[in-house]
Amino acid sequence: MRETMACALPFFLSGVLFITGIFAVFAPVPLLLLSGHKDRKRLWLAVVINSAVVLIAGGRTSLVFFGIFVLTMAISLPVFLRRCRSVERAAACTLLAMAAGWLLMAVSYAVVYKANPVTGAREQVARLVDYLSQSVSSEMRSQISSGADLEEWKKSLITEVPSAIAVFSLVLVWTSIVIMIRLDIGRIRERFKISDEYLRRWKAPEYLVWPTIASGVLLLFKAGAATDVATNIFKFLMAVYAIQGVSVLSHAFEVWNIRGLLRSIGYLLAVFIMMPLLLGLGFFDLWFDFRGKIRQT
Template sequence: MPLSITHPVFIRETLTGIIFCLLIYGVVFAFPLLGVFVLLFLPLPVLFYRLKIGRNSGLLIAGVSFFILVLMAKGVALDTLYFGLLLATGMVLGECLERHMSIQKTMGLASLIGAGVVFTALMVYTIGQERTLSALMTDYMNQSVSIARQLYPEIGMDQDMIQTLISSMMIVMPSMFMISFMTTLWLNILIIKKLLKLKGITIKSIEHLNLYKAPEMLVWAVIGCATALMIPSDPVKIFGINCLIVLMLVYFFQGIAVVSFFFQQKNTPMALKGFCYFLIAVQVYVLILVIGLGFFDNWIDFRKLSASRK
């Protein structure tokens, strides 16, 4: 039975969750470069206390933390809205995990909700600013690059190079957002699994993440997106390349699951596993290899999942 909002344990745990969110804010604002990585874990306090104490605690942590953020930022901007989305994501993940949804459904539903919220928020924001979305995002990119150059002046880039970079980023910005958001989902699910395990709690839907497999129909989506790149139409090509980038992340998750599966089967030492994961993170060729491993797992079935199901 959920605790009453006046119960001392409820108050203590909820305040602890809010403090964790504020600490993440502090790191993001004080150390912008480090903050990019720390921000990935903003949904975690909401998710953890949502599962531990209940829905009311998660809602209070997300709501109060967002209200404090608005006060700190002295208004609502694109960055503030993204922080709010991450806080709400903790609640969405908590609801999905409590209902024991499969990892595929959890990731899919949370991603669709996130994309829908961002699209709606951007439309409302652009109408309020009386500007086009393209102009708004271009200004945002220029501002971000300007801040980065001020913080790290050793980064030598002339104006032409900056404009080329911004133009390229504008093309793939939707997929870059989805990659960032889906990676955030995956990391928070991995960490909450470890935290709950320390508490002696097991959620069956995320117990065996190394058995993850993308829906087989996505293979046709990859083929369709690759075909779209050959069509002589810029909007179709942009749509195709953005979808293809997101699908590559999905198969990266499957490839990592295959790698993790064999690490577990062979009882690989922690040091060797850490080195291999580090190599995947920093070497683009190894990263592509893992994506290929996930994609071809649909036919080769490296983990023999089909046989085990039968």
């Protein structure tokens, strides 16, 4: 009975995890488990069934997001891991595939509805902000918007939609790669010669420092569209350095022999409460080599 349930889970679990919202980052994992199976028909059957689950429970809009965030990534990531020379390149190619999915969706929207997809996105965000502002108290609304005017908050949210999508896509890809390494799905460890210390020693490519600094400097000036583009680039690149910060933190926990529940609590505190510290650890690790200093302690 248990074996039957284990075999059946990938055929609906991805859709269920995505619908929950909270566990959406784990939605690609069941499909990734099937990606290493010799019978490709099982994977495509799981894709169809999970898509049906999302369509029934969440509607067409949820299905579109599921298709781009989950299906595109779950199908393309294993392919790029087999063809690329490094994990980082496979991750970058997967993100580009997801970006192509968004572009295809925008073109399809423009053709079907004879409308500008950017204008449609702005209208949807504006409706969401209006709904939230009417649903919460004035004090809570002020806290959420950081005291900003409602119209300014709308404009800020609309401007940052691309970076929000990109960061969530990055988190999805990173989470999936970590799980694939832990479970050695598709013999990823053997292919890339990944040791047990790989995730604790991972560093972002050094060339990302300069676009991060340049985009950060542009945030100091009000240059219209250029500042908006710089804002999105800066937030995405800082998300990459947040991942490096997690690697530094993981190395510290390993050196200090912090395991189990305490390590989980440490990660949660770092991500949800001390994010600036995590970003600092990741970004400045290039110059200060925090892992080397931690080893010395």
